[in-house]
Amino acid sequence: MKTTHQSKSSDLAAYSVFLAVAHQRSFRAAAAELDLTPSAISHSIKALEQRLGIRLFNRTTRSMALTDPGERLLAKLRPAMAAIEDAVLEIEDHRGTPSGTVRINASEGAIRLVLKPMLARFLREHPQVHLDIVSDGRLSDIVGDGFDAGIRLAEAVAQDMVAVSVLDQVRFAALASPAYLAARGRPQVPQDLHQHDCIRFRFESGAIYRWEFERHGAVERINVAGPLTLTDQPLMVDAAIDGIGIAFVSDHLAAEALREGRLERVLEDWCPPSPGLCLYYPGHRHVSSGLRALIDALVEQRPRLSAWVGAPA
Template sequence: MKTSGLGELEAVLAVSRRRSFRAAAIELGVSTSALSHAVAALEARIGVRLFNRTTRSVSLSEAGEQFVASVAPALATIRDAIEQAGSFRDTPSGTLRINTSTGAANQVMPLFIAFLQRYPEMKIDLVTEGRLIDIVVDGFDAGIRLADSVPQDMIAVPFGDAQRFAVVGSPAYFAEHKRPRTPAELNAHRCIRTRMPSGAIYQWEFERHGETVRFDGNGALTLDEPGLMLTAARAGLGLTYLTEWNVAADLKAGTLVRVLEDWTPPLDRLCLYYPGRRNVPAGLRALIEMIREAASAQSKPKPKPKVIQKPKARK
């Protein structure tokens, strides 16, 4: 890290976002000591303390709050200018910081792999977490979430197929329990409950012919990670409610069985979203273009196979 100039300002903003020197150092890819020295050097030069430090916490001082409020927009403008100048390069370069959920990240990994193969000078810093965050405040270039979770002040680029949920259980479980035909019959079943990042229990959602049902099942197990839910369902501990993408391999292999399929209609698609800034980073523009290319290719009708007629046999 540079010991003066923009490096010091980036250090202050990262610590103000993360409220931790260690977390900010990880974000910037530097050592904690280098980050601390950069902030201390700036504080010494301007003659005020920007952060209140204790052994357990870091918070902005009054002077620090005013400093960050003034510097953050100016630094964003400088970044935009640098990105705009870099857009004249033949090949995009730099790092894209993207925030998403674990499930969405697994689905979009093929896109990221293709992107990095096409643009070898680009880097992707992908952070996965269940909670929905403010990508601007936390220093991300873009986020990927279901369409209904995208903030209204963001520009959204939809991609991929519509998402659907599925209720699944193991063959061994259904050997002992009758398969439910309606959501109401789930009351007679053991259900693996889902805890949201907020701590609330997620209610299973169903809809058919205009009738909507929300269900909070009974069960001995509550989990917050899809992989653990699959393991529990395979072991016959109950029914679980996950996206089709999560359960597709098990359904194909026969290790899980789906029920109530007619009660789980298509939901929203995934969207890549970003703030409506005047200058979009060149790397992000390139990723958006790849998404649109994939969507265009998917929408084109596939050519019908040619039918080659064999000549009639002579009599």
């Protein structure tokens, strides 16, 4: 007969598996997250359902969804497990040396711009820290999805989050090749873009980005059209260089092409800088030593990075 302590320890492991499956909606993906086999994940969920006497997931060969009791269990378990993780992190932080895994959610552009320049040095200086960085074009729920922090445009950070500036400002630019402009002319106002071929950007959600311009307080949002839609901004720069059309991207991505004359700015007076990038995290969660070390490194880097991004091309 199991003791109460043994039963609770077993349930705690099973609940961790349940949270992973609920997040991933897949035994195989949950197995990869927890470094277990899919069969072990399946067995754990079946055993938990038997102990509770209730079905937690509706499973078919193609999909997996939480039942109503499963949804209720998930809502209760998430904050409870987060509290346990915080307690463990607080104990680990007494060791004095930054350590542990830090999970970061950020757009690909933010990863390239903010994290890439400091990764090698940071990991050399903090060998006991493991960074798990996920590129995500959506505005993910970092708490619900199990991340320690995210990096996004300052304007997109929810007010209930603690935000730390890691880049003072960013600027988007409308860009085209000299050959394209010679053949098609220059747009003078944003509405002129309706007469041009534009290279559109699609979010991971499937939505198409509407180009946003501003001058003297007047805002113009343009739903552009064109022959090409991409989900990668560097590819958009390449397409603009090839003369396919006008691209609208974060201008640091095109700095080299602008300096070399392979691209030119258009509608420049309609493209003012906007608030920059922030690392953000929930204020009610304990900040681990690893995350604190990462924040300190990003804040130290900010003046150099902001100066580089703000340099004219």
